[in-house]
Structure formats: C-alpha cells, structure tokens
Amino acid sequence: MDVSPRLLHYFVAVAEELHFGRAATRLHVSQPSLSQQIRKLEQSLGTALFIRSSRRVQLTAAGRTLALEAPVALSALARALELTRLVGSGTETTVRLGYTPVSSFETLSTLLNALQADHPTFTFIPTEAFSAEIPELLNNGELDLGLALSPPHREGVGSEVLREEPVSALFSAHHRLAAAPIIPLRLLQEETLLLFPRQLAPAYYDDIVAACQEAGFPPDIRAFDKPPVSAWLARLSSGHEVGLAPSAFAEHAARAGTEIVRRDVVEPSIMAKLSLTWASNDPSPAMASVLASARQCAERNGWLRSNSQ
Known part of the structure; x- marks a missing residue:
C-alpha cells in the first residue's frame, strides 16, 4: 500500500470541503490534478472514499473512517519529525x-x-x-x-x-x-x-x-x-x-x-x-x-x- 502524507493531506482537504473545486483552491493545485490524486489514493486503499455526483460530494463509510484517522496520523507524523529535528539540534529530548x-x-x-x-x-x-x-x-x-x-x-x-x-x-x-x-x-x-x-x-x-x-x-x-x-x-x-x-x-x-x-x-x-x-x-x-x-x-x-x- 503506497499512501504518502501528501495524499492524506489532499484527502483531508476534500473531506473537509466536500467540494473538489474549493479543496483545489485551498491546496493551490488544479482540480483535475486533485481528482487524479484522490483516485490514486482510492486505488491504493482498494475502496471508494467519496460518492461523487454533479450536485455534491459525500464521504463513503470508509471515507468517514479515514476522515477521522488521517488528521491523527498526520499530526503524529508531524510531531515525530519535529521531535527528531529538535533532538538532532539539541533543543528537546x-x-x-x-x-x-x-x-x-x-x-x-x-x-x-x-x-x-x-x-x-x-x-x-x-x-x-x-x-x-x-x-x-x-x-x-x-x-x-x-x-x-x-x-x-x-x-x-x-x-x-x-x-x-x-x-x-x-x-x-x-x-x-x-x-x-x-x-x-x-x-x-x-x-x-x-x-x-x-x-x-x-x-x-x-x-x-x-x-x-x-x-x-x-x-x-x-x-x-x-x-x-x-x-x-x-x-x-x-x-x-x-x-x-x-x-x-x-x-x-x-x-x-x-x-x-x-x-x-x-x-x-x-x-x-x-x-x-x-x-x-x-x-x-x-x-x-x-x-x-x-x-x-x-x-x-x-x-x-x-x-x-
């Protein structure tokens, strides 16, 4: 399973906005590129994360689960990286x-x-x-x-x-x-x-x-x-x-x-x-x-x- 932190960041933005256009603007990427990245994430996970229609975007059950867990994982990763930096610089350990x-x-x-x-x-x-x-x-x-x-x-x-x-x-x-x-x-x-x-x-x-x-x-x-x-x-x-x-x-x-x-x-x-x-x-x-x-x-x-x- 190849899921990068960048893909999770993209997913969180779409999950919060429930709109690919607004999420793309927030992430400073094009909407087609964002859609492509979300499809890549879904393929890696082997499940759909969103129900898309011409009128709205909704989270699937799997999407709702990831919407809860992804911010926790990203926060833990950020903390781990920051702690590593601080230890390496001698400022926290x-x-x-x-x-x-x-x-x-x-x-x-x-x-x-x-x-x-x-x-x-x-x-x-x-x-x-x-x-x-x-x-x-x-x-x-x-x-x-x-x-x-x-x-x-x-x-x-x-x-x-x-x-x-x-x-x-x-x-x-x-x-x-x-x-x-x-x-x-x-x-x-x-x-x-x-x-x-x-x-x-x-x-x-x-x-x-x-x-x-x-x-x-x-x-x-x-x-x-x-x-x-x-x-x-x-x-x-x-x-x-x-x-x-x-x-x-x-x-x-x-x-x-x-x-x-x-x-x-x-x-x-x-x-x-x-x-x-x-x-x-x-x-x-x-x-x-x-x-x-x-x-x-x-x-x-x-x-x-x-x-x-």
Missing part, C-alpha cells in the same frame, strides 16, 4: 539518568536541578541502579546518562569524575564509637563493616580494603545483598556494624534518622569518586549539551578537589 543509590540525595537533586534549569525542554527520568550495572545499561541503550561510584571500565562507555568526596562512617547512635568526634580508620579494626557486595561497585570496595590494609589491618566485611539502601541504613541504626559511604550521602542519612550518626574517617581518609558516564557512540548535540551542564554544575559546587582548592 528525553534523558534517562541511571544513578547509584549513594548519590540519591544531595548530589542527584543538585545535578537534576542544574540540568533542568539549563534544559527546560528536556525530560529527565532518573532510575536507580548499582554502579557496576550502569555501564551495561548504557551500552544496551536502556540509559542515556549515568551517575556511578567508581564504575568499571567498559568499551563504548565514556566516563569522567564528577564529584570527589571523603568517605564517612555511619553507625548506630548507641555504638561504642558514637562519642568520638572523628574516626581514625584503625579504630575500625575490631568492627564489622557492612558493605554492599563487591560486584556492585568493585573499585569503591577495593579502595576501602586497600585503605584498611594501609591502616594496618584486614577489614572484617559482611556483605549486605542488594536490598534498598533504606534497609541498609536501618540495619546500621539498630546493630553494631559500621557502614562507609560518601560524605554527602552519609550526612543526609544521619539527618534523616535519629538513630544513626555520621563521623569523618581519617588516617587515612578514603575518597569516593562519583563519575558521570554516557554511551560514547552518542554524538548528539543534546548529549553534548547535557554533559557540559553537568561539568558546570560540578564546578559551581566545588565537587572536584582540583577545582575547590
């Missing part, structure tokens, strides 16, 4: 943003507010995912942008550090260390660290292990298998284990719950690195603009140590 749970408070909200302010016609859809999952989701086309904690390298995925911050300790307000103003890392030698499994953020996990070894002890780690972060925090607030998390997340968590406290970790400090990730095969102006806005957001907020010193 939908951005699916995957974020690691430990970025889900201050970092994520600050970044989203900045991106939305810079791109008011964009739609940003945040989706929670663990850091190790985000590069794969980008490669599969399920995400457009990621905010991951030391994400693993993956071919086809671009990555750059967006925020560097110290790691803080989180534990119950009744923990034996609750009165300490800061936590030298060696004080955790006798503690059980409650961490998410290594495969969810391998580089971050390894940084914690390396820092503990630098402080003189192999850490006692208990894995907390992939429930919501709220369940991890509840476990910390009611137990004797210690959690380690980027300071912005840890500060929010401590403010949100009266039974959990946050303390700075020192000697040595552990740095958490939140990275912006994206599919490197996406050359669109829209994505380039979003990445530029994210970098400006990091600079304004002093998220990178090199920019804040």
